[in-house]
Amino acid sequence: xxxxxxxxxxxxxxxxxxxxxxxxxxxxxxxxxxxxxxxxxxxxxxxxxxxxxxxxxxxxxxxxxxxxxxxxxxxxxxxxxxxxxxxxxxxxxxxxxxxxxxxxxxxxxxxxxxxxxxxxxxxxxxxxxxxxxxxxxxxxxxxxxxxxxxxxxxxxxxxxxxxxxxxxxxxxxxxxxxxxxxxxxxxxxxxxxxxxxxxxxxxxxxxxxxxxxxxxxxxxxxxxxxxxxxxxxxxxxxxxxxxxxxxxxxxxxxxxxxxxxxxxxxxxxxxxxxxxxxxxxxxxxx
Amino acid sequence: xxxxxxxxxxxxxxxxxxxxxxxxxxxxxxxxxxxxxxxxxxxxxxxxxxxxxxxxxxxxxxxxxxxxxxxxxxxxxxxxxxxxxxxxxxxxxxxxxxxxxxxxxxxxxxxxxxxxxxxxxxxxxxxxxxxxxxxxxxxxxxxxxxxxxxxxxxxxxxxxxxxxxxxxxxxxxxxxxxxxxxxxxxxxxxxxxxxxxxxxxxxxxxxxxxxxxxxxxxxxxxxxxxxxxxxxxxxxxxxxxx
Numbered sequence: 428x429x430x431x432x433x434x435x436x437x438x439x440x441x442x443x444x445x446x447x448x449x450x451x452x453x454x455x456x457x458x459x460x461x462x463x464x465x466x467x468x469x470x471x472x473x474x475x476x477x478x479x480x481x482x483x484x485x486x487x488x489x490x491x492x493x494x495x496x497x498x499x500x501x502x503x504x505x506x507x508x509x510x511x512x513x514x515x516x517x518x519x520x521x522x523x524x525x526x527x528x529x530x531x532x533x534x535x536x537x538x539x540x541x542x543x544x545x546x547x548x549x550x551x552x553x554x555x556x557x558x559x560x561x562x563x564x565x566x567x568x569x570x571x572x573x574x575x576x577x578x579x580x581x582x583x584x585x586x587x588x589x590x591x592x593x594x595x596x597x598x599x600x601x602x603x604x605x606x607x608x609x610x611x612x613x614x615x616x617x618x619x620x621x622x623x624x625x626x627x628x629x630x631x632x633x634x635x636x637x638x639x640x641x642x643x644x645x646x647x648x649x650x651x652x653x654x655x656x657x658x659x660x661x662x663x664x665x666x667x668x669x670x671x672x673x674x675x676x677x678x679x680x681x682x683x684x685x686x687x688x689x690x691x692x693x694x695x696x697x698x699x700x701x702x703x704x705x706x707x708x709x710x711x712x713x
Numbered sequence: 714x715x716x717x718x719x720x721x722x723x724x725x726x727x728x729x730x731x732x733x734x735x736x737x738x739x740x741x742x743x744x745x746x747x748x749x750x751x752x753x754x755x756x757x758x759x760x761x762x763x764x765x766x767x768x769x770x771x772x773x774x775x776x777x778x779x780x781x782x783x784x785x786x787x788x789x790x791x792x793x794x795x796x797x798x799x800x801x802x803x804x805x806x807x808x809x810x811x812x813x814x815x816x817x818x819x820x821x822x823x824x825x826x827x828x829x830x831x832x833x834x835x836x837x838x839x840x841x842x843x844x845x846x847x848x849x850x851x852x853x854x855x856x857x858x859x860x861x862x863x864x865x866x867x868x869x870x871x872x873x874x875x876x877x878x879x880x881x882x883x884x885x886x887x888x889x890x891x892x893x894x895x896x897x898x899x900x901x902x903x904x905x906x907x908x909x910x911x912x913x914x915x916x917x918x919x920x921x922x923x924x925x926x927x928x929x930x931x932x933x934x935x936x937x938x939x940x941x942x943x944x945x946x947x948x949x950x951x952x953x954x955x
Contacts, residue, residue, distance in 0.1 A: 586817065586826070593807040593818050600805035602783045604861065605821045 442671020502620015
C-alpha cells in the first residue's frame with residue numbers, strides 16, 4: 428500500500444508538469460483560438476536556460492525565475508510571429524507555431540548542444556502520511572497548486588484577466604470597446620510561455636531535458652488541455668494529474684516502455700469522448 | 714430605391730455639416746475584392762439624432778465599424794470628434810462575464826470604471842448586475858450593451874439595430890432611454906436601423922444606404938413623405954401618420 432501511495436504521489440507530480448504545459452495551451456487557445464504547438468518548446472528553453480544560469484553561478488531560485496522569464500520571452504516572440512499580422516487565421520497561426528517549434532530546435536542545439544542536461548532540484552525525501560516522497564515531487568505539486576490558484580484569481584478577479592476573457596468570449600465586441608485584441612494575444616502567448624517555463628524548471632530536476640523533450644511534454648500537455656476542451660484550466664489540471672498517474676502506474680506495474688503509448692491512448696480516448704459529447708471542441712466558460 | 718438616380722429628397726439639411734461630431738466623406742471600404750461602401754458621406758452634429766436606414770447588406774454596420782476603427786477604410790475619411798461608443802448589432806456582450814464586468818470592460822482605457830453613473834441612467838441594470846450576461850433576455854442584453862457603451866462616457870453613441878429581435882414594448886422603452894440621453898445629456902445619436910418607422914420617429918435627419926451607396930438623405934419628415942422611401946421602408950403608404 429505504501430508503495431502504491433508513493434507511485435500515486437509521483438504520478439500526481441508528473442501530471443502537474445503536464446497540467447502546467449496544458450494550462451499554457453489553454454491560456455493561448457482561450458484568447459486566440461490558436462493551438463500552440465510551440466508550448467513544449469517554452470518548457471525546454473526555460474529548463475535549458477536554468478541549467479546555464481546555474482552553471483554561470485546564479486543562485487538557485489533566481490536562476491529558475493530568470494529561466495521562467497526566458498520562457499515568457501519565448502512565448503511573446505512566438506505570439507508576435509504567429510498572430511502579429513492582423514487577420515491571421517487560427518489554423519495559419521497553428522502551423523506557424525509548429526514551424527517556430529522546429530526552428531527552435533536549431534537554436535537550442537546551437538546554444539546547448541544535443542546532449543540532455545539536468546538541473547539540481549530539492550534533495551532528499553520527506554514523509555507524507557508515512558509515505559516517503561522526493562521533496563522535488565512535493566515542490567512540483569505545491570507550485571502547481573499555487574500557479575492554478577493564481578491563474579484562477581487572475582482570470583476571475585483582475586481587470587486584465589477579465590479583459591482577456593472578454594477577448595476570448597467575443598473578439599469583435601472587444602475591438603468595439605477599444606481593446607487591442609492583437610496585443611492581448613501577445614499577453615496570452617507570454618503567459619503561455621511563463622506557464623511552460625514553470626513546467627520546464629520544475630521538471631528538469633526529475634528528468635534530463637534536451638532540445639527534443641518538447642515532444643513528450645506537448646503530448647502530455649495537449650492530453651491535459653483537451654481534457655478541459657482546451658478552454659478550462661482546472662479541467663486541464665485534472666486531466667494532467669490523471670495522465671501522470673496513468674503513466675507512472677504503467678511504469679510501476681506494467682512495462683515502462685509502454686508509458687508514452689499509455690498517454691497517447693489516454694489522449695485518443697479523451698478526444699473520442701469529447702467528440703461524442705459535442706460535434707467539435709469549442710470554447711466554453713471556465 | 715434601387716436606383717440612386719431616382720433619389721428625390723436632397724435638402725440642404727442633408728448635406729454633411731461642418732464641425733459635426735461625426736464627419737464621413739467619400740468613404741470606401743472593401744473586404745477583399747468586394748466593395749462594402751462606395752464613396753459614402755455622412756455627418757452628425759453635436760446633440761443631433763440621425764438615422765441610417767437601409768436593407769440587409771447595405772453596408773450600415775460596416776460604416777459604424779469603420780467609425781469605431783474595427784474596420785479600416787480603403788480611402789476617404791471617417792472622423793469622430795470626441796468619443797464615440799458603439800452598440801453593435803446583436804448586442805455582442807461578453808457572455809461569460811457578469812453584467813457589471815461587461816460594463817467595466819466598456820470603460821477600457823479609462824481610469825474611472827465606476828458603473829454608478831450608468832446605473833443612474835439605466836437603473837434596471839442594478840437588479841441583474843451580478844448575473845452572467847449570457848443568461849439575460851434580449852431586451853436586458855440590449856440595455857447592457859447600451860450601458861456598456863455609456864461607460865466610455867461618449868459624446869456620440871452609434872446604436873446598430875436597436876430593435877432587432879425585441880418586443881415592441883422593449884424597443885419603446887429603450888428608445889425612450891436614447892431620447893433622454895439625447896435631450897438631457899446632449900449626447901449625439903447615430904441610429905442604424907432596418908426599422909425605418911422607428912428611426913424616423915426618433916431622429917431629426919436620416920440617410921438611406923443601399924448596396925454600399927448613400928442613395929438619399931434629408932429630414933425624417935421629408936423622407937417619410939417621399940413615396941419611394943415609404944414604399945421601400947414604411948410598408949407602402951407615406952409616413953404621414955408618423
